Every structure is written in C-alpha cells, then in structure tokens.
Amino acid sequence: MGSVFTSSYASAAVFVFVLLGGPAHAETPEIMMAMCRSKAHEALKVRMPEIDTKYEGQRTDGSHAVNGTAFTPSGERTFQCSFNKAGSKITNFVVNKTTAPAQSQGATPSRDEQACLQAVSTTTNNGDVATLRVETSEANTTVIVGVGPKRAPWKCLASKGVVAEVMSITDEGRL
Structure with a gap:
C-alpha cells in the first residue's frame, strides 16, 4: 500500500509541477x-476577433516563432512573438509599421480573388468590397476582403475559383 501512495504522490507532484509551468x-x-x-x-x-496569428515553428536555437496580423480600418499591423524553448513565455514582441489596405493596381484579380470578392459580397449583401490581402498556399488561397466604407x-x-469558406473576422455579423 505504501508504494501505491508513493506512486500517487509522485504523479500528483508531476501534475502540479507541469501545471506550474515546469x-x-x-x-x-x-x-x-x-x-x-x-x-x-x-x-x-x-x-x-480582428487579430490572426500563425505558428511558424521552432527555430534552430530552440525558440518558437508566432507571426500575426491585426486588421484595422486604417491598415494592417503585423507583429511577431518569440517564445522561449518551452514555449511558455514570450521573450520578444515586435510590431512592424502599419501598412495601408491593398489598393487595386489595375491588375486583374486571380480567379480565387474574384470568387472570394463575389462570395463575400453575396454573404454580406454589400457590393462595397475590396481585397485587403491575398496569401497563396498549395491547398488554398486566403483572401482577406474589406467590406463597406470601414473595410470590415x-x-x-478558395481554390481554383471555388470558395470553400467565408467568415467574418469581426464579431459584428453581417455588415
């Protein structure tokens, strides 16, 4: 019975140690x-709701990187968080300059971008839409679309002109 107690005690100690950030x-x-x-x-x-983050992985020195974007009516703010080797503490936080919302340069939007602009316009019942950012990957193209005069x-x-998902990044529902 003593060994059961010792084992349970050891398990509890490990549990508390892990909870406390060991x-x-x-x-x-x-x-x-x-x-x-x-x-x-x-x-x-x-x-x-207006902040996106992405885990970028563990660096060669063991620290971890997370990048992010905060969407504001006046533009986007990008930032980076560096974490210690355990990933339990932010060791560095850097905010980059504000970038203005993307403006059409007269170039024709891609099929995915066009599909997303149409889908967001239909979903929000608002024709005042503009592309804020486009990120492409092997699986999908992510298009951040601004809606209305404040560019919510x-x-x-989308992939190959077919929309897979449309969602508000704010919590205000339809705009």
Whole structure:
C-alpha cells in the first residue's frame, strides 16, 4: 500500500509541477498563438476577433516563432512573438509599421480573388468590397476582403475559383 501512495504522490507532484509551468512539456502551437494574440490585443488595442496569428515553428536555437496580423480600418499591423524553448513565455514582441489596405493596381484579380470578392459580397449583401490581402498556399488561397466604407475584414478560402469558406473576422455579423 505504501508504494501505491508513493506512486500517487509522485504523479500528483508531476501534475502540479507541469501545471506550474515546469519543463516536463512544451506548450502547444495553439497555446503560443493564443498568448501572442493576447499580447497583440493589449499592445495594439485591437479587438481579439480582428487579430490572426500563425505558428511558424521552432527555430534552430530552440525558440518558437508566432507571426500575426491585426486588421484595422486604417491598415494592417503585423507583429511577431518569440517564445522561449518551452514555449511558455514570450521573450520578444515586435510590431512592424502599419501598412495601408491593398489598393487595386489595375491588375486583374486571380480567379480565387474574384470568387472570394463575389462570395463575400453575396454573404454580406454589400457590393462595397475590396481585397485587403491575398496569401497563396498549395491547398488554398486566403483572401482577406474589406467590406463597406470601414473595410470590415472578412476571410475567404478558395481554390481554383471555388470558395470553400467565408467568415467574418469581426464579431459584428453581417455588415
């Protein structure tokens, strides 16, 4: 019976140690993205639904990188969070210059961009839409579309001109 107690005690001690941030495990990318998003919310005074983060991976020195974008009516603010090796603490937070919303340069939008502009316009019942940002990957093209005069951000995923998803990045619903 004594060994059961010792084993249970040891398990409880490990559990408490892990809860208190001991090095028994590294934080998950989701937790690091949430911590970075919260830091950006505090530093940039931007509402949480208007902040996107992406885990970029572990660097050769063992630290972790999370990049993000805060969408504002006046433009986008990009930022980076560096985490310690355990991923439990932000060791560096950098905010880049504001970039103005994307403006059409007279170039014809891609099939995915056109499909997303149409889908967001239809979803919001608002024809005043403009592309704020386009990111391409092997799987999908992500198009951030601004709606209305304040350019409320909407996120659209498309591939080969077919829209897979349309969602508001704000919590205000249809605009």
